[in-house]
Amino acid sequence: EAGVTQFPSHSVIEKGQTVTLRCDPISGHDNLYWYRRVMGKEIKFLLHFVKESKQDESGMPNNRFLAERTGGTYSTLKVQPAELEDSGVYFCASSQGTAPNYGYTFGSGTRLTVV
């Protein structure tokens, strides 16, 4: 079974530019989650999709962040315009069911550096 795939693995952009991160969940997993880890801090929940619908986006930092999951397959997370404090590692995870007991499978993350 293929795992959760994220790309790019690394991205360095200048402040004010736009970056789009992509996540391909495990095939058949309706639930997709985005998390972010800013250096030295906790991994923080950003949002949760069930198929193409946003179930919970309470963790999104501000309106510069836009997540989509058209067709309920892969998801993108766009940051526009990027700010220095957006630097960090963005993780994606997927699961079959919505409850935590189904277990998440995480991707390797995208390390975003805004300079």
Added chain:
Amino acid sequence: AQSVSQHNHHVILSEAASLELGCNYSYGGTVNLFWYVQYPGQHLQLLLKYFSGDPLVKGIKGFEAEFIKSKFSFNLRKPSVQWSDTAEYFCAVGRGGADGLTFGKGTHLIIQP
């Protein structure tokens, strides 16, 4: 808001030493508890989880954790560590019915040969 506290940010041990990583959470309701590990260059992997039942949970690679409700704790243990256990370890809490996990800041574990 709930929070998760991991007591040690960096731990250095010699091979064969015993390990205990502390984790405390602040939430009074029903919780699901997890330990994840991230080996260098790899993705987060689930070590073990607790939902209900026996508070002593056994996971992969010889790890175990004990849920002590009265102390709001879920400490991770391993009786004898190996060099390959060098990694970052994360405690996480999920509330029953809610989806997102709350993570601790992580503990870097370095095992010296």
